[in-house]
Amino acid sequence: MNINQHSYPNLAFVDIETTGSHFDRDRITEIGIKTLSSDGIQVWEQLINPQAYIPLNIQKLTGISPQMLEDQPSFELIARELQQQLEGKIFVAHNARFDYGFIKASFKRVGIDFKPKVLCTVKLSRLLFPDQPRHNLDTIINAHRLKVSARHRALGDADLLLQFWRVCESKFGNEKLNEVINQIVGNPSLPPNIDKELIDSIPDSPGCYIFYGDNKTPLYIGKSISLRSRVMGHFQGALTQRKEMKLSLQIRDIDWIQTSGELGALILESRLIKERMPSMNIKLRRSKDLCGWSLVKEDSGALTPALVTHHQLAPGLQDNLYGLFYSKREAYNYLKAIAKKYRLCEALLGLEKRVEGKSCFGFQVKQCAGACLNLTPVDLHNLQLKTALELF
Numbered sequence: 284m285n286i287n288q289h290s291y292p293n294l295a296f297v298d299i300e301t302t303g304s305h306f307d308r309d310r311i312t313e314i315g316i317k318t319l320s321s322d323g324i325q326v327w328e329q330l331i332n333p334q335a336y337i338p339l340n341i342q343k344l345t346g347i348s349p350q351m352l353e354d355q356p357s358f359e360l361i362a363r364e365l366q367q368q369l370e371g372k373i374f375v376a377h378n379a380r381f382d383y384g385f386i387k388a389s390f391k392r393v394g395i396d397f398k399p400k401v402l403c404t405v406k407l408s409r410l411l412f413p414d415q416p417r418h419n420l421d422t423i424i425n426a427h428r429l430k431v432s433a434r435h436r437a438l439g440d441a442d443l444l445l446q447f448w449r450v451c452e453s454k455f456g457n458e459k460l461n462e463v464i465n466q467i468v469g470n471p472s473l474p475p476n477i478d479k480e481l482i483d484s485i486p487d488s489p490g491c492y493i494f495y496g497d498n499k500t501p502l503y504i505g506k507s508i509s510l511r512s513r514v515m516g517h518f519q520g521a522l523t524q525r526k527e528m529k530l531s532l533q534i535r536d537i538d539w540i541q542t543s544g545e546l547g548a549l550i551l552e553s554r555l556i557k558e559r560m561p562s563m564n565i566k567l568r569r570s571k572d573l574c575g576w577s578l579v580k581e582d583s584g585a586l587t588p589a590l591v592t593h594h595q596l597a598p599g600l601q602d603n604l605y606g607l608f609y610s611k612r613e614a615y616n617y618l619k620a621i622a623k624k625y626r627l628c629e630a631l632l633g634l635e636k637r638v639e640g641k642s643c644f645g646f647q648v649k650q651c652a653g654a655c656l657n658l659t660p661v662d663l664h665n666l667q668l669k670t671a672l673e674l675f
């Protein structure tokens with residue numbers, strides 16, 4: 284295929300080496316770029332002094348030692364030149380959000396706003412070779428018999444991406460590739476292994492969502508009153524937050540269950556997490572934040588929930604303990620949700636200050652059935668509260 288006849292925009296095939304995987308804490312040690320334009324192929328590579336420690340396992344993987352970087356420029360010194368290299372080109376990388384995230388963060392530290400169009404070659408491979416079970420670089424190398432020059436060095440890996448692109452060109456032609464570029468570019472925040480159609484099919488209504496990793500193992504379970512927006516929120520967060528990025532790279536499939544409202548979503552989320560024990564939820568939740576509600580009888584005869592924290596969780600308390608919740612916030616959210624659903628009084632529940640003889644705020648907006656004004660008998664309010672807490 285004649286490169287002078289290609290009809291798509293200029294492409295910069297980029298790979299970087301780093302001191303680790305945190306793009307806020309770690310630094311770039313090498314950048315390699317192969318640019319494909321109407322002028323042919325241009326090559327740019329640069330070692331960078333990260334001014335930071337390089338872990339031994341990474342030194343072994345890349346072969347880049349601190350001695351090699353001692354006399355190399357810092358990122359700040361090469362930033363302008365790099366910017367010129369990438370300007371006006373589509374940024375092509377494997378698991379692009381990693382390379383893109385690092386370069387974007389590095390530019391930001393020196394006051395440069397970097398917003399290229401991004402093309403991820405994992406997504407490209409998934410779209411064009413859907414039958415291939417995996418799309419990591421080693422699989423692609425084997426599947427298409429690419430020539431490896433320097434694996435795990437920036438320019439060597441960037442060259443593999445260019446070779447892969449050539450394979451795609453010869454198998455599918457420019458027109459198809461152009462279509463695929465348009466499909467992928469413009470959605471840089473979607474995880475590499477998830478289709479836009481799948482996201483689009485998630486309803487924006489209350490419910491729980493489940494992120495799956497390899498072999499349908501549950502990674503993360505969450506709930507929201509608007510499922511699609513919440514799921515998209517994770518992926519947008521992946522461009523700036525490390526935990527979200529890690530999650531996003533591992534996601535292979537997404538499932539969801541709609542519920543009739545917020546309360547249903549809360550209960551379902553708790554049940555699903557206990558049943559399926561998704562690895563990321565377990566990591567994010569600490570048992571020291573465990574708490575529950577126990578009911579205390581006031582002089583008025585009204586039962587009021589009191590928060591019982593991890594330290595106070597004593598054996599024998601269980602028959603008057605409702606929960607458990609993984610955080611105070613979750614416990615309060617649940618209480619607020621049942622108040623809303625069963626028209627309980629937030630003043631009686633201790634969620635707002637009670638003024639004798641006066642209604643709560645909820646009564647004024649027709650959310651409280653009026654237990655604060657004795658319009659609902661205290662015993663009935665107590666029973667409704669107990670029933671609602673027992674749902675959890």
Ligand SMILES: [Zn+2]
Nearest residue numbers: 628643651655
């Ligand atoms: Zn009230």
